[in-house]
Each structure stands twice: as C-alpha cells, then as structure tokens.
Amino acid sequence: MALTLEQVRHVATLARLSLTPEEEQRYATQLSAVLDAVAQLQSLDVSQVEPTSHATLASSLLREDVMRPSLPPEKALANAPASVGTCFSVPKILE
Amino acid sequence: MPLSDFQPVIGLEVHAQLLTHSKIFCGCSTAFGAEPNHHTCPVCLGLPGVLPVLNQRVVEFAVRTGLALECTVKGTSVWSRKNYFYPDLPKGYQITQYDQPICEWGRLVIDTPAGEKVVRVRRIHMEEDAGKSVHDATASAGQSLVDLNRAGVPLLEIVSEPDLRDSDEAVEYLKSLRDVLMYLGVNDGNLEEGSFRCDANVSVMPKGSTVYGQRCELKNLNSFRFLKQAIEYEVARQVDVLESGGKVLQETRLWDVNKGVTRSMRSKEEAHDYRYFPEPDLPPLHVADALIEETRGALPELPRAKRQRFMSQYGLPAYDAKLLTAERPLADFFEACAPHAPDAKKLSNWFLGELSRLLKEEGTTVSSVRFTPTQLGELLGAVEQGTVSINAAKDVLGEMFRTGAAPANIIASKGLAQVSDVGAVEAVVDEVLAKSASEVEKYRAGKKNLYGFFVGQVMKAMKGKGNPTLVNELLKKKLGD
Numbered sequence: 001m002a003l004t005l006e007q008v009r010h011v012a013t014l015a016r017l018s019l020t021p022e023e024e025q026r027y028a029t030q031l032s033a034v035l036d037a038v039a040q041l042q043s044l045d046v047s048q049v050e051p052t053s054h055a056t057l058a059s060s061l062l063r064e065d066v067m068r069p070s071l072p073p074e075k076a077l078a079n080a081p082a083s084v085g086t087c088f089s090v091p092k093i094l095e
Numbered sequence: 096m097p098l099s100d101f102q103p104v105i106g107l108e109v110h111a112q113l114l115t116h117s118k119i120f121c122g123c124s125t126a127f128g129a130e131p132n133h134h135t136c137p138v139c140l141g142l143p144g145v146l147p148v149l150n151q152r153v154v155e156f157a158v159r160t161g162l163a164l165e166c167t168v169k170g171t172s173v174w175s176r177k178n179y180f181y182p183d184l185p186k187g188y189q190i191t192q193y194d195q196p197i198c199e200w201g202r203l204v205i206d207t208p209a210g211e212k213v214v215r216v217r218r219i220h221m222e223e224d225a226g227k228s229v230h231d232a233t234a235s236a237g238q239s240l241v242d243l244n245r246a247g248v249p250l251l252e253i254v255s256e257p258d259l260r261d262s263d264e265a266v267e268y269l270k271s272l273r274d275v276l277m278y279l280g281v282n283d284g285n286l287e288e289g290s291f292r293c294d295a296n297v298s299v300m301p302k303g304s305t306v307y308g309q310r311c312e313l314k315n316l317n318s319f320r321f322l323k324q325a326i327e328y329e330v331a332r333q334v335d336v337l338e339s340g341g342k343v344l345q346e347t348r349l350w351d352v353n354k355g356v357t358r359s360m361r362s363k364e365e366a367h368d369y370r371y372f373p374e375p376d377l378p379p380l381h382v383a384d385a386l387i388e389e390t391r392g393a394l395p396e397l398p399r400a401k402r403q404r405f406m407s408q409y410g411l412p413a414y415d416a417k418l419l420t421a422e423r424p425l426a427d428f429f430e431a432c433a434p435h436a437p438d439a440k441k442l443s444n445w446f447l448g449e450l451s452r453l454l455k456e457e458g459t460t461v462s463s464v465r466f467t468p469t470q471l472g473e474l475l476g477a478v479e480q481g482t483v484s485i486n487a488a489k490d491v492l493g494e495m496f497r498t499g500a501a502p503a504n505i506i507a508s509k510g511l512a513q514v515s516d517v518g519a520v521e522a523v524v525d526e527v528l529a530k531s532a533s534e535v536e537k538y539r540a541g542k543k544n545l546y547g548f549f550v551g552q553v554m555k556a557m558k559g560k561g562n563p564t565l566v567n568e569l570l571k572k573k574l575g576d
Contacts, residue, residue, distance in 0.1 A: 010368075014178070014368055014370065054373070054375070054378045060377055060378050060379070061148060061149070062148075063148045063149065063150060063151065064150075064151065064152075065115045065116050065150050065153075066116065066117060066122060067116050067122055067123070067124050068121075068122025068123070069122075070123045070124065070136050071140075073130070073131075073133055073135075076136075076243075077132060079142075084238070084240055085131065085240075086131045086132045087131045087240035087241060087242055088132070088182070088240065088241040088243070089238050089240055089241075090182040090238070090239050091237065091238070091239070092230075092236075092237045092238055092239050093181075093182060093228055093230070093239045
C-alpha cells in the first residue's frame with residue numbers, strides 16, 4: 001500500500017513535524033512498508049474474535065473521588081520555558 | 096425562496112462539568128476560581144511517566160445521567176485519545192470516548208407550542224476538560240497565558256440528534272437538559288462560568304425536503320439568549336448563501352457577542368483530523384449490571400414528572416408547576432410548606448411572587464431561607480383569617496426571611512395586625528362619613544367615583560390596618576349601595 005507524498009505531508013503537519021523533501025520521500029517508503037506489514041493481518045478471518053484494545057488488565061481500576069494535594073505552583077511551573085505570575089506563558093494564540 | 100421556505104435543522108452538543116471533588120484521572124481539586132495552576136499535578140500537567148486512574152464517581156454520574164435520559168448504558172465502553180495541539184492541552188491529546196461511549200440512544204421530552212416533542216439523545220460520553228487560555232491585560236503583546244486548573248476536570252458530553260427545528264426548541268431543550276442535570280446533582284448548570292456549555296450544529300434545507308443541508312458548528316454560546324440569537328443569525332446567513340447561488344461550507348463558527356454575528360474559525364479546519372485511537376493507559380471500562388440497576392432505583396423524580404405531579408396533586412396551573420419545579424430545592428421547599436398552607440395555589444403565588452422577589456433581591460437560594468414551612472403556613476393562615484392584610488403580610492415575610500422570627504411575633508411587635516372587629520371598624524366608618532357630609536351627599540347624588548375617597552379616609556384613620564373586606568362591606572351598607 002503506497003502512501004502518497006501528500007499524505008506524508010498531511011500527517012507531518014498534524015504532528016507538527018517539518019520534513020525536508022528527502023525525508024518526505026524516505027518516510028513515504030518506510031511508512032508504506034509498515035502499512036504493508038499490517039495489511040497482511042487483513043487476510044485473517046477475525047469475524048469470531050472479540051476486538052482487543054488492550055492486552056493487559058481486563059477492566060479499569062477505579063479510585064474513590066477523594067482530593068489529594070496538588071503541586072505547589074512553583075513546582076508545576078518549574079519546567080516551563082516562560083511564565084507570568086503562576087501562569088504558563090506561551091506564544092500568542094491567534095483568534 | 097424567502098427565509099420562511101427553509102427549514103432549520105439543529106442539534107446540540109452539551110459539555111457538562113461533573114460535580115466531583117477531584118478530577119477525572121487524578122486527585123486535584125475541581126473547585127472553580129482558584130489562583131492559576133494551583134490545582135495541578137504530574138498527571139493533569141501531562142508529565143512523563145504518570146498514569147491516569149479513573150474517578151469512580153464520574154462513572155456513577157455518567158450512568159445516572161444516561162438512565163435519566165433513557166439511554167442504553169453500555170456494559171463495556173472504551174477510552175480513546177483525541178490528538179491535537181493547543182497550549183491548554185498539556186498532553187497533546189484529550190482522553191475521551193469515541194466509538195464506544197458509555198451511553199447511547201436516549202431521549203428528552205420538551206414542550207413546544209405544538210405540544211410535547213421527543214428529542215433523541217444520540218450519545219453521552221465521559222472526557223477530561225482542557226485548561227484555559229487567558230488573553231487579558233496581564234499578558235503582554237505576542238503572549239498568551241495558560242492556566243491548567245481546569246485540565247482534567249470531568250465532563251459529560253451529551254449529543255442530541257438533529258431533531259430541533261428552530262431556536263426556541265433549541266433553547267427549550269437546553270433548559271430542560273440543564274434542569275435534569277441539576278436535579279440529578281451531577282452539574283451546577285452555570286453557563287457563565289462555563290460549567291455547562293453548548294455548541295450548536297445548524298443547517299437549513301428547503302421545507303418538505305428530507306435531505307439535510309451542510310451544517311456549521313457554532314461555538315461560544317454561553318447563555319440561552321446567545322444560543323437563540325446565534326442560531327437565528329446563522330439560519331439567515333445560510334439561507335442568504337444558498338439564495339445567492341453559493342454553497343454552505345462545513346466549518347466551525349464563533350458567535351461574536353459584540354457584533355451579533357457568527358464568524359468562521361478557519362484555524363479549526365485542518366485540525367479536524369484527530370486521529371483517534373484506543374487509549375493505551377486505560378483498559379476498557381466495565382459497568383456492572385448491579386450498578387446500573389442500583390442507580391436506576393435511586394433516580395430522583397425528574398422535573399417533568401414532578402411538574403405533572405404538582406398539577407395533579409396540588410391542582411396548580413401548568414405555568415406555576417413549571418416554575419416551581421425548575422429547581423429541585425424550590426420544589427422541595429414548596430412540598431415542605433404545602434401541608435401547612437391553607438391553599439396550594441395561594442402558596443404558589445407567594446412562592447412565585449414575594450418569595451422569589453426576596454431571593455432575587457438578596458441574591459440567594461431557597462436553601463438559605465431562615466423561616467420554617469410551619470411559619471410560612473402560619474402567615475398564610477393569618478392572611479386567610481384576615482388577621483393581616485396581604486400588604487402587611489409581605490412585610491412580615493420579609494422579616495421572617497431575614498430573621499427567622501415567628502410571624503405572630505412580627506405581627507405583634509410591628510403592630511401589623513389587621514382590625515377585623517366589626518364594632519371597631521364600624522365606629523371609624525361612621526366617624527369618617529360624619530366628617531364628610533358634603534362628599535356623602537355628592538356620592539348619593541351619583542358621583543360614584545368618590546367611593547375611593549371614603550375607603551382612603553377610613554384606611555388613613557385606621558393606619559392601613561382595617562380589614563379591607565369589612566371596610567368595603569360597611570361603607571357600602573352605610574352609603575346605601
């Protein structure tokens with residue numbers, strides 16, 4: 001299944017990746033190979049098999065609705081490249 | 096074709112914040128109004144190496160809501176990742192439910208001028224809220240500020256089918272849904288603070304057609320009035336586009352409160368490819384039949400059923416019943432007072448009149464009322480027996496409202512008791528008529544509009560405490576009517 005360059009660019013845009021023309025070519029080839037490998041599974045008849053979204057726990061563990069202490073704001077902001085007061089500061093969001 | 100030849104088609108997507116103490120996947124507080132980023136932790140900040148753990152009350156609230164809206168509650172539902180980049184979404188994805196939501200196919204009955212209408216509910220799912228971007232004066236040019244207190248607050252998204260046909264139906268549906276959620280105790284119904292939010296999908300088609308037109312999604316509808324205005328604007332806009340030979344484009348449009356128009360949010364368009372996939376950090380959710388049945392058994396009486404009962408049990412008009420049952424605390428208080436009041440309709444008048452006025456004036460709710468149902472019953476009884484006039488009773492209610500003092504004490508201490516003693520009133524009437532001989536003569540000669548003058552004089556002499564029925568009766572008798 002050959003992925004077009006256009007599809008590669010679309011996925012790259014959604015992932016906020018900027019690719020050179022060479023990279024676009026290379027990823028088109030590599031991603032197509034991945035899709036081909038997965039496509040082989042399509043030949044199996046799984047109509048009688050329950051879809052499996054997870055391989056581990058059978059069901060969600062739930063927790064009680066109890067409040068626990070939050071981080072002090074200076075810790076919450078410790079990794080932020082920029083902050084104002086106790087807010088994260090980011091480049092202006094248009095609109 | 097004129098506007099009236101087009102049929103609007105509307106569906107609503109509602110996001111309701113759930114009234115839990117802690118967030119959906121971590122123990123941070125959900126309280127509104129904290130200083131920015133004071134309710135955050137590694138989970139809701141999206142730091143590496145953490146895992147979400149689902150809050151069980153979120154599941155309980157979702158089941159409760161689903162059952163109240165007559166949905167099928169799924170034994171198994173699945174969490175998904177919705178991927179997009181925005182500064183208020185720290186993980187770069189939102190944990191939500193996509194192809195297997197917890198509830199499907201319910202309904203909500205609303206009132207329209209043409210009678211009852213069933214609006215189908217397509218799905219209800221659970222998800223986490225995003226944070227908040229601030230673009231106010233504290234942010235300098237080229238900068239936006241982000242507060243993640245709201246990130247991870249639990250939401251229910253409730254999606255209707257496109258069954259609504261005009262802006263009034265949309266408003267009625269939204270109000271009815273809000274009433275139900277508030278009755279269930281799962282949401283506080285606050286549109287202004289954004290804990291109850293609504294997006295509208297709007298399209299138009301020629302009347303009689305069965306094929307829907309292209310729809311637009313309207314955002315920023317944070318009041319019932321804006322919802323109505325935005326839909327009406329958008330319907331007219333789409334008709335204009337079609338009439339001038341154009342095509343309606345599927346897009347997200349923002350309601351501009353100041354200009355009263357909807358405008359395109361172009362940046363939203365390319366982002367609509369969310370690449371959902373099953374959330375690897377959370378296994379599928381199983382809801383036991385026992386929980387579903389237990390929740391079904393514990394559902395409160397809902398606004399519509401309560402309204403119908405108020406009409407049959409208390410003999411109230413539909414209008415009264417609807418207002419009294421719109422909020423559960425008011426309805427509960429009415430029912431607590433009813434056994435003590437001489438007449439349910441009169442009690443309703445006091446609730447919807449003077450009591451509502453007092454609550455509004457004090458900016459408070461019925462839960463903070465200081466008087467007891469018995470005391471209100473005593474006051475209404477006193478009015479019924481003519482011990483106090485209706486006007487004086489309003490003052491007494493105000494005092495009861497503020498102090499919780501017994502009505503009898505207030506009437507006594509303020510000297511508000513009405514004089515209903517025939518002899519006492521008669522003496523005053525006689526005195527007034529004697530003093531106003533010339534007016535009496537004119538009245539008897541046919542100048543009937545002088546009647547008000549006599550009533551005024553008697554009431555003045557009695558400092559407003561004369562029983563009006565008795566005053567009228569005696570005046571008419573003495574004047575020979």
